[in-house]
Amino acid sequence: MTSSNIRLYNSLTRTIEPFVPQTPGEVRMYVCGVTVYDDCHLGHARSQMVFDTLHRLFLETGHRVRYVRNITDIDDKIIRKAREAGRPISEITGRYIDSFHRDMVRLGILSPMAEPRATEFLSGMITLIERLLSVGAAYPSGGDVYFRVRRFPGYGELSHQVLADLLAGARIEPGEEKEDPLDFVLWKGAKEGEPSYPSPFGEGRPGWHIECSAMSLHYLGPTLDLHGGGLDLLFPHHENERAQSEAATGVTFSRMWVHNGFVTTRETKMSKSLGNTRQIRNFFEESPYPEEVTREWLRYFFLSTHYRSPVDFTDQALASAKLALDGLYQCLALLSEAEETRQGAEDDAWEFRRAFMEALSADLDTPVALSVLHAAKSRINPWLASGRLGRAPADPGAVRALFELAGRTMGVLRVDPSRWVTGxxxxxxxxxxxxxxxxxxxxxxxxxxxxxxxxxxxxxxxxxxxxxxxxxxxxxxxxxxxxxxx
RNA sequence: GGCGGCGUAGCCAAGCGGUAAGGCAGAGGUCUGCAAAACCUUUAUGCGCCAGUUCGAAUCUGGCCGCCGCCUCCA
Incomplete structure (x- = not known):
């Protein structure tokens, strides 16, 4: 059973399209992970949750999911952090990789098939850069290697920018010797006191974008079914990835691009440079509830807004999410005492599943999927609460199956109801x-x-x-x- | 300046051409020693404003106002 009716908004075409993987029943999915120089914040949490839900939806619809999520463990900010702390790079990255993994466990994120680190893929990146050099898409200059943006005719298509407008904002850093301000670096020549790796272009380290191209190529082949990440990665990161990958392989890099919206506080984007972030670990440590409860509380909160819209992180909205989930657990508790019935059970099960799956399939409409849960609750609660007299308005087993489906796909309602209420x-x-x-x-x-x-x-x-x-x-x-x- | 998004009840949030889902809060009721929880009933003649297209618009078009984002590292 691999047929599905999943539709997703593709940032490249700016339309909602049917999701059709190149190999039926198999999904090649690549999502940008994190740069490990600090603890992750709630923006990362939302992004991971969104793609986790998509991952789970693919699994639920019978797909084999080849999901790759990278870890960037070499970059300017890591180097700076290590220097400030007076510690080796590997110690810094090791610490934050551990922290990232701990957060993923806290959030209940399914593990990807592979989680490659940039420093483990130097040879793949070097091979790719050599390929770009050989086809004239890249050039060495002043110890660096740059991608020749104007050589790639589709540049700007993904982020819907035209070269001339981009040019206005482009800049050349001191010391860079680009042919064109739009060009971006594939390989940075080594500088004094910075870590570097040997390559045919001299000692240096990779540019930011090349790792994703190399790793996705290695694990998933030249064409991805889906590439995801936060909206802030659309330009320049994904635009550049696409350009360099397609220039090297000559084929479509990703059939579909999916981007999630931001987490905001007081309606401004949560970001490190603004200093308004809230860390995941901090949220869990300050939560009055056990980890398994806090996990679902956060998941419910984020998933109650569509993934492409911004989510304003407020106490009031958070409290509302907890109470809504509590209501569902109340139903689950009552449900655990009820027997499965009788006629109509299959019809109920089918109807609930259909409505729920249709919502998720319609560009991952999690708010509507959650409303299906509440609708089922409202239908059966009067009967459950009145001592289960007379004919059941819906089969308890079917409602339970719906809640289990929500658990598998959205990661909520998995806690034992007695523990939820009193734990x-x-x-x-x-x-x-x-x-x-x-x-x-x-x-x-x-x-x-x-x-x-x-x-x-x-x-x-x-x-x-x-x-x-x-x-x-x-x-x-x-x-x-x-x-x-x- | 270029590109894009958003503005739906007190709050959160779906819907995106066919006459306003859902949640939280509020009101009344049942139950209770009183509560709480649960359950029942109820809460937008209207979807930022103004024009227009249409038999019909929250949904399409144009203009205006307000907020936000990307264009530099960022989920």
Missing amino acids: LREAGSKGPSGLTEEEISHLVILREEARKNRDFSKADAIRDRLKESGIVLEDQPGGPPRIRRI
């Missing part, structure tokens, strides 16, 4: 309330005794005290009260 960070430790589990249950017992004796003022006093600590008690008929943390 502390670690059993026995003090939670965000400042109370241990034992202290809480002791207070709950005291209150139950007071209630039994109809000493309601005492019972209410205990409940108020717990509430001040962020613990809400919900009395249930014929059972112990439920403990919920806010």
Whole structure:
């Protein structure tokens, strides 16, 4: 089962197109990873989440996914960071690669098929540069090697820029000896005190763009089905990658280009140069919830906006996302007590799946997919909440299957509902309330005794005290009260 | 200056030619010792403003206002 109806917005054509891989049932997908000189922020989180969801969607629709995500471990900023810290480059990159991987685990991102590092691919890059030199698309100059932009007729097509306009903003750094201001560097000649590698063009290091061309060629061949990354990579990074790859291979570099929108704070782009970033690790460490809960909370928050729109990171929107997810978990908890039914089960399962998959297939419309979850919840909740009397309005098994589908594709609703509602960070430790589990249950017992004796003022006093600590008690008929943390 | 995006209820957010999904918050109700949760009902004659195209526009066209992004490293 490899047929799918997935449509995606292609930045190259600026239209939504059917996604048709060159080999049926197999997806060759390359996404730009990170440059490892600092901890990742929420902008990286969103981007990885978007392409993770796409990755999962391809898997769900029966594709074999050959997903490659690079790590840039040699560049100016890394060198500067190492110099400032007085530490070796490898120590800096090692630290931030570890940090990146830790963040990917926190976010629940599926591992790619390969995660090549630039420094491991020097020979591939050198081969590619030699190829570009031999066809006249590149030239050596002053110890560097440059790509001859005007030699590539399609330059500017991806970012929809015309050469003349680009020229106005182009610049030549001191020491560069370009034929044309638009040309970009493929190989940087070694400078005093900088790390360098041997090459036929002399000692030096690769330019930024060439690694992606070399690595994608190595793992996925000359033509990708899909190339992704943040919108800020569109120009110049992807434009240049495309130019150099196609100049070298003579064939289409990527059939489809997908770019995600930014995370903003107060409606301005979150970026390191503006100093308004929020780190992923920082968000998790400050979260009052366990990691598995925080993960889904963040995922739900980001996926409740379409991937191409900007997302403003606000406390209010974040709180709203948590409450919406809580509602879904409430349904999941009730659902776990219900049996599968009866007639119509297959119809329900089919209908839910169809609606959900259609939303994701329509240019990854995750907000609509999430609304399908809420629609299913609304349909079955009255019946679940009223003791499951009479005919079920939908098959509980079908709703559960829908939630599992959401888990597989969007990475939400995977936590055990009882843990979702009551979980502390670690059993026995003090939670965000400042109370241990034992202290809480002791207070709950005291209150139950007071209630039994109809000493309601005492019972209410205990409940108020717990509430001040962020613990809400919900009395249930014929059972112990439920403990919920806010 | 060039290229592009956005502006939908108190907030978040879909829809992109056929008469406004969903979530959060709010209001009323059921339940409860009282609450909370849950459940039920309810909340945009209107989608920045003004023209126009159309039988019909939030959706298309033109103009205007406001906000944001890329063009330099950036997810």
